Amino acid sequence: MMRRLSGLAILACAMAGCGNPAPPAAAPGPGATAADAAAGAAPAAGAPGSSAAAAPQVPAALTGGGAFASRSGQLVNPDESTMVLLYYDLAGLPLPLDRWVEDDNRVRFAPAIDKAAQRAAVRAELEAAAAAVRGAGLLRVTMAANLSDYDPTYGEFTVRALAPSSLVTYSAFGQKVDVGFDNGLVAQTWKVPAAEAQGVRDRIGPYANVSADVLLRITGVQPGPGGGRITTSVAEYELRNDQAGATLARIQVPQQ
Structure with a gap:
C-alpha cells in the first residue's frame, strides 16, 4: 500500500537551495526532511580525519568524475517514497504515475x-516530489552505527552499519530500493x-548506543525487478553517543 504523500511538496522547497550540505536530521519519516543539529563535543583524540569544525564541509573527493558527478543536490534523511x-x-x-495515483487511498476511497x-x-x-529529486547526488542519512567492541589486535572499532554487506532499504509504491x-x-x-580505547569505551557507555550521521555520494544505480539498488561512496561520517548527545569522532573516509 502506498505511503501517504502529503508533505512531499516541502521537499521541493528544501531542494531549491541544496548546493551546500547540512547536518542530518531525525530518522526518515513520511514527507519532510529537516536538518539535525550536530553535537558540539570534541571528537575523540586519534580518530582519523577528526576535525573541530562546527559544520562539516563536502569533501573535495565529491567533485570527482563519474556518471553522477554533476548532480550536486543533497537529500537529508529522505523518506521512503x-x-x-x-x-x-x-x-x-x-x-508509473497513473498506477500510483489510482493506488493512493485518497483516490481509492474517495466518493x-x-x-x-x-x-x-x-x-x-x-510530480512535485519527482521534480525535487532531480539533480540530487548526495545523501545525508542518520543510522544506528552498530559499533563493535574495540579490537586491540588491529587497534580499531568497526562501524558495522557501513560494512560492505550492509544495506539501507526503502520501500514505497510497491517498490524496494537498497x-x-x-x-x-x-x-x-x-x-x-x-x-585511548578505554576512554572511548567509557564515553560510549555500557549499551553502545551510537548513531552515525553519514554523507554519501551516489556512484551508480542497478535496476532490478520490483526496485533496484543505489550504490554510494561514504565520504564522511560523525559518530555520536545517543544517550549523552556527545560527538565521539568525525571521520573523513579516504576515496579511491
Whole structure:
C-alpha cells in the first residue's frame, strides 16, 4: 500500500537551495526532511580525519568524475517514497504515475464525485516530489552505527552499519530500493590508539548506543525487478553517543 504523500511538496522547497550540505536530521519519516543539529563535543583524540569544525564541509573527493558527478543536490534523511522517486530518476525509468495515483487511498476511497479532484491533487504531489529529486547526488542519512567492541589486535572499532554487506532499504509504491556502500571495507574502520580505547569505551557507555550521521555520494544505480539498488561512496561520517548527545569522532573516509 502506498505511503501517504502529503508533505512531499516541502521537499521541493528544501531542494531549491541544496548546493551546500547540512547536518542530518531525525530518522526518515513520511514527507519532510529537516536538518539535525550536530553535537558540539570534541571528537575523540586519534580518530582519523577528526576535525573541530562546527559544520562539516563536502569533501573535495565529491567533485570527482563519474556518471553522477554533476548532480550536486543533497537529500537529508529522505523518506521512503522520496528514495523510490530518486531511484527512478537515477535509472532513467518512466514513473508509473497513473498506477500510483489510482493506488493512493485518497483516490481509492474517495466518493465518486470527488475522485477527479483527488486524482489531480495526488498527481500534482507526485510530480512535485519527482521534480525535487532531480539533480540530487548526495545523501545525508542518520543510522544506528552498530559499533563493535574495540579490537586491540588491529587497534580499531568497526562501524558495522557501513560494512560492505550492509544495506539501507526503502520501500514505497510497491517498490524496494537498497542503498549500498562501494567503499564499505574502508569506511567501516575507526582507528583508535590502544592507549585511548578505554576512554572511548567509557564515553560510549555500557549499551553502545551510537548513531552515525553519514554523507554519501551516489556512484551508480542497478535496476532490478520490483526496485533496484543505489550504490554510494561514504565520504564522511560523525559518530555520536545517543544517550549523552556527545560527538565521539568525525571521520573523513579516504576515496579511491
